[in-house]
Amino acid sequence: MTERGLVLVVEDDRAIADLVGLYLRKEGFGVHVEATGDGGLAAVRRLHPVAVVLDVGLPGLDGVEVCRRLRAEDDWTPVLFVTARDEEIDRILGLEMGADDYVTKPFSPRELVARVRTVLRRVAGPPARSEVLALGAVRVDVDRRRVTVDGVGVALTSTEFDLLTHLLRSPGRVFSRDQLLGAVWGYAAAAGTRTVDVHVAQLRGKLGPGSPIRTVRGVGYAADTP
Incomplete structure (x- = not known):
């Protein structure tokens, strides 16, 4: 079932990526996984996902830089950061780069999926009307x-x-x-x-x-x- 659209998961920890993917698929999302920032950036451009679950601490091109490059290209695909760092500066930096939300490891997969759904509801907006x-x-x-x-x-x-x-x-x-x-x-x-x-x-x-x-x-x- 992929009626909710494709979510790109960019996470170098395979166990976390598999767990997140499992819960997203249960909710009807399609899932594509990349383990590097470069791979994630290319996948966004190629696959046009409805949302990106993006690990901040990726080797090489990190999640913040991936998000910064997307926004610089005027790509506003919703991004939800996953980070092992809980310091306030990390959160502020991520939001300054254009992220829509974040969760801190360890996290509940159910909470992460709920936040993805919330971000997508905001993007979809209310039924069409003149406002x-x-x-x-x-x-x-x-x-x-x-x-x-x-x-x-x-x-x-x-x-x-x-x-x-x-x-x-x-x-x-x-x-x-x-x-x-x-x-x-x-x-x-x-x-x-x-x-x-x-x-x-x-x-x-x-x-x-x-x-x-x-x-x-x-x-x-x-x-x-x-």
Whole structure:
């Protein structure tokens, strides 16, 4: 069964790759495995997977560099990093390179598959309807998943897009980090609210001075006219 599409798993530990592949196949995904960064990069270009599960600590061309090169080519295939390093700098670096999410080893294969499904739901978006959100200089065409600032297109990851959309749908409303984590990522608060802060920082950086996102100290974030 591959009705959910092909997921590329780039992992040099064969036991982990086999386990992840087993759980993905159970959920109806097709799976292709590569053990090196170069092989993974070539496979993305050749196979056009719906998502990539990408180990950060690959020999040679590591996962962060693979993701950086994909984004530099304007390839926004959803990427979920798998890393053995739990330091905050690794997470921030990965998200700066355009990753949509990450899990830290050791991880539950079920959790990883659930996160892949969540990322793909965000990419697919809601049923087609006419919806355009605008606040200040920022305009979001929800149907086409396009964002512009003063008419200039801005490339966002699927997570950044859904975070911005969620905030813009309720202008002026303050969302806590836990609320955003549940609404956008679909995770329990235990997953770590720092994830929200990192994505907000990245989103603001891409939107520039026209960003409508403001921090409400001690509470969370809101979208207001700059």
